[in-house]
Amino acid sequence: MKTFLSSFISSLTPYTAGEQPQDRRYVKLNTNENPYPPSPKAAEALRTFDVDRLRLYPSPDADGLRDAIARAEGVERENVFCGNGSDEVLALCIPAFFDKGGRGAAFADITYSFYPVFCDFFSVPYRTVPLKSDYTMDLDAFSKADCDGILLTNPNAPTGIGIGRAVMEKFVAENPDKLIVADEAYMGFFGESAVSLTKRFKNLLVVKTFSKYYSLAGIRCGYAVGDKALIRGLFAAKDCFNSYPVDALCQAVCAAAVSDGEYYAAAAEKVRSERARLRTELIGLGFFVPESASNFLFAGHPKGGEFIYRGLKERGVLVRFWNTEKLKNFCRITIGTPEQDDELLFALRDILSR
Ligand code: PMP
Numbered sequence: 625m626k627t628f629l630s631s632f633i634s635s636l637t638p639y640t641a642g643e644q645p646q647d648r649r650y651v652k653l654n655t656n657e658n659p660y661p662p663s664p665k666a667a668e669a670l671r672t673f674d675v676d677r678l679r680l681y682p683s684p685d686a687d688g689l690r691d692a693i694a695r696a697e698g699v700e701r702e703n704v705f706c707g708n709g710s711d712e713v714l715a716l717c718i719p720a721f722f723d724k725g726g727r728g729a730a731f732a733d734i735t736y737s738f739y740p741v742f743c744d745f746f747s748v749p750y751r752t753v754p755l756k757s758d759y760t761m762d763l764d765a766f767s768k769a770d771c772d773g774i775l776l777t778n779p780n781a782p783t784g785i786g787i788g789r790a791v792m793e794k795f796v797a798e799n800p801d802k803l804i805v806a807d808e809a810y811m812g813f814f815g816e817s818a819v820s821l822t823k824r825f826k827n828l829l830v831v832k833t834f835s836k837y838y839s840l841a842g843i844r845c846g847y848a849v850g851d852k853a854l855i856r857g858l859f860a861a862k863d864c865f866n867s868y869p870v871d872a873l874c875q876a877v878c879a880a881a882v883s884d885g886e887y888y889a890a891a892a893e894k895v896r897s898e899r900a901r902l903r904t905e906l907i908g909l910g911f912f913v914p915e916s917a918s919n920f921l922f923a924g925h926p927k928g929g930e931f932i933y934r935g936l937k938e939r940g941v942l943v944r945f946w947n948t949e950k951l952k953n954f955c956r957i958t959i960g961t962p963e964q965d966d967e968l969l970f971a972l973r974d975i976l977s978r
C-alpha cells in the first residue's frame with residue numbers, strides 16, 4: 625500500500641524524547657527538569673497576561689524578550705535570537721551555518737543525541753569525536769578534526785562534566801576557522817558561561833534554554849547569543865521556516881523569568897547542594913559518578929544501567945537509560961528535591977540489597 629511518506633523521511637531515525645508514562649505516580653528524574661517552580665515574577669506575568677493579545681500575532685522576532693535577555697546577558701538585542709525551545713535554535717544552526725557539500729559538523733560520540741538527527745534532517749555530514757577515557761571532551765581532537773563547525777554541549781550531557789571558561793576561551797581562539805556552537809542548556813548550574821566571549825570571538829555562538837535553569841520546560845523557549853552576523857544567519861533560517869516561532873504568552877513569561885536573577889540563583893544553589901549530597905550517597909551505594917556541573921548525575925553501576933533503570937521504574941522512579949555499548953552501565957539521574965532524591969535512594973537500596 626502507498627504510504628505517502630517521502631523516501632527521505634522514511635530513511636531518518638528521529639530523536640526519542642524521555643518517556644512520560646501515565647500509569648501511576650512517578651518520581652520523574654529522567655528529563656533534567658528543574659524540581660523548583662518558575663519564579664514568582666514569571667507566574668505573575670502568566671496571571672496578568674491580557675488574553676485579548678492572543679488575537680494578534682506575536683512580535684515575529686520576539687523583540688521584547690530579546691531586550692530582556694540582552695539586559696540579563698550584558699549584550700545587545702542584535703546579539704540575541706529566540707526560538708521555540710533551544711532544540712529549534714540548534715536545529716536552525718545547521719542550515720544557517722553548514723553546507724550540505726561542506727566539511728560538516730563535529731560533536732562528541734557521547735553527547736546530546738539530537739545533533740546527528742538535526743544533521744541528517746538537513747543532509748549535513750557529521751563526524752563524532754570520542755570522549756576521553758575519563759569521559760571528558762577531547763578538545764585537542766576537535767581542534768584537529770576536519771569540519772566547518774563543532775557542537776559542544778557544555779556542561780556535557782549525559783556526563784554532566786563541564787568545561788571552564790578559560791579552557792573554552794583557549795579552544796575558541798585556537799579554532800578561528802571553525803564555528804563553535806556552545807550548547808549551554810545546563811550552564812546555569814555551573815556558572816562558567818562563554819557568553820562574554822562572544823563579544824571578542826566571531827566564531828562562537830552560545831545557545832541557552834528556559835527549560836532547565838528557568839524551570840520553564842513546558843513553555844518552550846531557547847535562545848542564542850553571538851556576533852550580529854551569526855544572529856542574522858539564524859533569522860534568515862527562521863524566516864524560511866516559521867515567522868512567529870515564539871508565542872506572545874511565552875515571550876511575556878520568559879521576559880519576566882530572565883529578569884528575576886536572584887530567585888533563580890537561589891534555586892540553582894539548592895540544586896547544587898543536593899547534587900553534592902546525592903553524588904556522595906550514590907558513591908556509597910557502589911556507583912561510579914563523575915563530578916557534575918549540571919542538574920543531573922551520570923551514574924554507572926557494575927550491575928548495569930538497565931538493571932538499575934528497570935528496578936527503579938518498578939518502584940515508581942524514572943531515570944534515563946541508553947542501551948548502547950558505551951552507555952549501558954550508566955543511568956542519567958536528574959537532581960530532584962531532597963524528598964524526591966530520598967525516594968530514589970530508598971528504591972536503590974531496596975534494588976541493590978536483593
Ligand atoms: N541541549 C541539551 C544538551 C539538552 O539536554 C536539551 C534538553 N533535552 C536541549 C538542548 C533542548 O532543550 P529545550 O528544547 O527544552 O530548550
